[in-house]
Amino acid sequence: MIGVEGLVRRFGSTVAVKGITFNVNDGEIYGLLGPNGSGKSTTMKILAGIIPPSGGRVVVNGIDVSRDPLRVKEVVGYVPETPLLYESLTPVEFFNFVGSVRGIPREELGERVETLVRAFGIERYLGETIGGLSFGTKQKISLISAMLHDPQVLILDEAMNGLDPKSARILRELLLGFKEEGKSIVFSTHVLALAETICDRVGVIYNGEIIAEGTVDELKEFAHEESLEDVFLKLTESQEEVAAIVGALREAF
Template identity: 75%
Template sequence: MIRVESLVKKYGPKTAVDGISFHVDDGEIYGLLGPNGSGKSTTMKILAGILRPTSGKVVVNGIDAARNPLEVKKIVGYVPETPVLYESLTPSELFNFVGSIRGIPKETLEERVKRLVKAFGIEEYLEQFIGTLSFGTQQKVSIITALLHEPAVLVLDESMNGLDPKSARILRELLLEFKREGKSIVFSTHVLQLAEMVCDKIGLIYRGKLIAEGTIEELKERAHEENLEDVFLKLTESKDEVFAIVQALRETL
């Protein structure tokens, strides 16, 4: 379970996250949605124990993320928006390195690596330097790395970026399987149709504030819209702007 209370993160005079609160139950997929620069990635880094909040509290499975970030890292699998990997290592070397840090027994690690590498189809890249791999393949390596220790909590920041349709479907099915296993998942994506398919609850963050939260049906009812895309645009005050831009483009064609 994840509990976020009055979370604030400032970078000098700039407030990136401004007093947001939400919770994610066991066996729940929580979609954190918002425009670029809204504070999603900052929030997720705090959930993963990577950043310290300026104020407020984040509790992950009973552990205070600010007081015990190392303990939080032990139980969280985190996939950043852009892969952050050791480019001079091969995926095989990276998996072994992470396995040693995580204290995963050798045979267990080998079995997990074999299963995940096959699922995401990167067998042919295992002995190539990570820095030479495509963005999509690096993203797969990043996802596999985050799953090796079978985390109780998943924090996935735009983890579908760069994935081919097959791999995106596999990750989607894995998320649903993790949900059935009772894991807590925080998931951000700009693919709103995907959010509709997998998320139990949505939190919409805009300019650092949580401006709406609820099930997809609750948000549709609140915004008087029929799909999540229109809900998103309306609540972030973008819908009229989008229509005006489209109309202007039509007039120039």
């Protein structure tokens, strides 16, 4: 379970996250949705123990992030918006490195790597240097490395970026399987149709604040809209701006 209460994060004089509160239950996929610059990625980095909060309290799987960020990293699998990998290594070398850091027994590590590599179809890239691989393949490596230690909590920031349709479907099914095992998942995506089908609840973050939260159906009813995309645009005050831009483009072309 994840509990966030009054979370604040400052960068100098800029307040990126402004006292947000939400929770993610065991066996739940929580969608954290927001436009670029809303504080979404900052929040997810705090949940993963990557950066400390400036205020408030965050508890992940019973561990206070401020007091013990190292223990938080032990129970969390985190995929950042842009893959952060050792690009001079091959995927095999990188997985072995992650396994050694995580303390995964060699035989167990080999089995998990084999299963996930086959699932995401990257067998032919295992001996190549990561730096020369495509963005999509790097994203798959990032996803695999986040799952190797069988984490209790998954923090996935735009994890679908760069994935082909087959791999995106496989990741979706994996997440639903993790949910059935009682894991907590925080999932952000700009593909709102995907969030609509996979998330149990959604929090919309805008200008560093949670402006709406609930199931997709609850948000649709609240905003009086038919789709999550329209809900999102309405709540983030983007509907009129989008309409004006589309109108200008039609006139220009």
